[in-house]
Amino acid sequence: MKRIYFLIMAFSIFKASAQNGTLKGRVIAGGDPLAFSTVVLSGTTTGAATNDKGYYEIKNITPGTYQAIVTCVGYQTKKIKVAIKKEDITLLNIEMKIDSASLKEVVITSLGIATTIRRAPVPVTVVSHEAFVQQASTNVIDAIAKLPGITAITTGPGVSKPEINGLGYNRVLTLMDGERQEDFQWGDEHGVLIDPNAVYNAEIIRGAASLQYGANAMAGVVSFKSQPSRESGAVSGSITSEYQTNNGLIGNSVDIGGNNNGLIWDIRGSYEEAHSYSDPHDGYVWGTAFRQDNIKATIGINRDWGYSRLMVSTLHRQIEIPDGNRDSTTGRFEFDVPLGAQFVNGKYVPGSGQVFPNRANFLSYNPDVSSYQILNHDEVWWQNSVNVGAGSIGADIGYTASVRHEIDTGNVAEENMFVHDIPYSLKYQVENNSGLKLTTGINGMYEFMNNGPEPPSPYIGDFEIPNYHIFDMGGYGILEKDFKNLSISGGLRYDLRSITGQAMYLANYFTPEQEEVPAGTPGAYTQFPSVSKTYTGFSGSIGATYQLPDHNYVKLNLAKSYRAPAINELTSNELNPGAFAYELGNINLKAEQGYEVDAAYGNNGKDVNFEVDGFYNYINNFIFSNRLAGKNGADSILLGKPVYKYTANTAIITGVSAYLNIHPADAKWLEIDNGFTYIYTFLPGKTDSTRHLPWTPTPRLTSNVRFKLADKNTSVFKGAYFEFGAEHDWAQNDIYSAQYTELPSFAYTLFNAGIGTNFVGKKTKRTLCSLFINCTNLMNIAYVDHTARTQYFWAYNGANEPTNFGRVPAIVTQQSEGIYNMGRNIGFKLIIPIGITSGTH
Secondary structure, three states, rough: OOOHHHHHHHHHHEEEHOOOEEEEEEEEEEEEEEEOOEEOOOOOOEEEEOOOOOOOEEEEOEEEEEEEEEEEOOEOOEEEEEEEOOOEEEEEEEOEEOOOHHHHHOEEEOOOOEEEHHHHHOEEEEEHHHHHOOOOOOOOOOOOOOOOEEEEEEEEOOOOOEEOOOOEEHHHHEEEEEEEOOOOOOOOOOOOOHHHHHHEEEEEEEEHHHHHHHHHOOOEEEEEEOOOOOOOOOOEEEEEEEEEEOOOOOOEEEEEEEEEEEEEEEEEEEEEEEEEEEEEEOEEOOOOOEEEEEEEEEEEEEEEEEEEEEEEEEEEEEOOOOOEEHHHHHHHOOOOOOOOEEEOOOOOOOOOOOOOOOHHHHHHOOOOOOOEEEEEEEEEEEEEEEEEEEEEEEEEEEEEEEEEEEEEOOOOOOOOEEEEEEEEEEEEEEEEOOOEEEEEEEEEEEEEEEEEEOOOOOOOOOOOOOEEEEEEEEEEEEEEOEEEEEEEEEEEEEEEEEEOOOOEEEEEOOOOEEEEEEOOOOOEEEEOOOEEEEEEEEEEEEEEEEEEEOOEEEEEEEEEEEEEEOOHHOOOOEEOOOOEEEEOOOOOOOOOOEEEEEEEEEEEEEEEEEEEEEEEEEEEEEEEEEEOOOOOEEEEEEEEEEEEEEEEEEEEEEEEEEEEEEEOOOOOEEEEEEEEEEEEEOOOOOHHOOOOOOOOOOOOOEEEEEEEEEOOOOOOOOEEEEEOOOOOOOOOOOOOHHHHOOOOOOOOOEEEEEEEEEEEEEOOOOOOEEEEEEOOOOOOOOOOOOHHHHOOOEEEEEEOOHHHHHHEEOOOHHHHHOOOOOOOEEEEEEEEEEEEEEOOO
């Protein structure tokens, strides 16, 4: 019976496919093939990319009349009406025209139904595939952190968290192929667990995006995307090898994928490792080594009815967290305890006696001597879209399991956390003949976390947050309408969040005999009380863009945003060696309510394109962490660490970001790109030392000049270039200076340089390999980024006691006492394409 059913289904699918039509052809510009162009049928998810000879093919198209939209960066978008007939092949060749102002036509999808940057009411930044592969960075967030309006809060070279318009943590939602990355995003010392080699391009929404994505997108969205599907019949991939001189980073990644008549697949394996980095002030910085490996696989099907894709990934990261532990006399970095030290029968044994790391220790690729973390992130993500009439229904669901072990000294973890997430999304999208677009749906997640058991004596367990359950759900509706010069969009959303935290009680608190005990145990310490909270809130926005004469345009967007407190903000009671702080939650916190205005003016001319974005964000109940004062007014210390507590206040965040790109039409060999970011924060009613939000980025100006060499038919070089860049960061004196929560930062200027080219066969003109060389911090200056947390890491050894491992905290009162950023770094990247079969043509 099962065989008969299978045969009937197979015959039905075959018959339906046989009755559909095919669209194929070639995309050219000036007589030359235009590779990597995209051809999409409007109102559907059906499309294809051209191969290196400019050919494309779209199969299994339902008969009817469509509008084919053809796009390619650097060329004007073309829209052509095409009729698809049953069991027929329609030939459509397209001639594209160069458009120096091509940014206005870049298609984006993160706002709902596909639109263009110039039609989007909020600022959106697109990061191309070329921008990712042509640079050197130690993680995927650092790769985007220099864009206008974007910064990163860092804890060493392997840990970075994105900030948008001065807001970060749980106010920025990070996505990978549409799946939200919730892997410990509430904490300081754990970065985004995404393999940088798996990222093909990205879209960044700079402004309140709570409407479609929920409360965690209060500041915006960083949407990373993997490589799009190959054209039908193709099997291809690449081998990427990378080396960076400063921290000896070695990275390798292999990717292979194919498309067999709509059956798509892809598999990638990556590995990278690095030893301690160096800076001009201290030389090698102890405790900054890391390594990471990742395997990711995708399988799916594209048909006329829609698509279905299943993605599976497993990532392992082991990373050291520097603590700034120094010798009190010389200032040299030293071990927390002498190398080889251990506890035997509850007594401390000094070990080998080696106190200071030597060159071999600094250059070791084993990140397990200093304080370190072991992070595992496994995920499954199933995306589906089914065409229904003039619209489509999307249904996505996933599962992620994130594990965190934190080890301070030795090889036994004092902290073990297990987080599980089930994100989900159901939405309906439709566009009628008049151009009115509707997107409506529900999305959210179910998340639960369990702490591991108390480690064996004499190790002392560290419990940052309680075991908890979170359920998020939100429903939304968005309407969009494009007129000739005017685009309008708006919508509403309602969110609900339920948080339940379990109580925890500890006996013999912070001693080698510490253990978890039941409620009511005499003398037990209440690590966490039970908590049960429900938050609800509305979000909404209305915005418009208008296209003015001579390539000018204006944008205006009004938004109401909402964010419920995160679990750590409510319940923290933690001694966290990685965060170098003792943090206390606040169970009385209320949900944040934001009111934001975004306005922009831009021009996409023949030789120049620019945009200036201004925003004003007023947030009630803004939640942040500030350092507490002791009874005598000095810094509050608990268990050897400065104490921070979450509090709330009205906050005003305002600023300007801008870009100016010069690309003369008569000098195609020259590109000059400039970006600027300025953020100002203010806490009304506060004193001089508490009137600004912590971690407000410094004003920043970036400039890059690229010279592109002309391609010659007889040359083995294609797309060759060399470039020079500069970044100037002004001093930041608008700080939260109470109790040395923040220090003012000094101004600095960094210089960068790079070269790159594709090597091609003289006859075939196919790319044989690509080589990119980049140098950051060219002048090797000693500097501290204002949003680098490691500038506050400083301690010195005491008597090597088990408690706090002998470390005596030291308050950083000037930058030279903390840890500096990385010095000069030269990155080499080699990419070898693999082309087993190139498709139909």
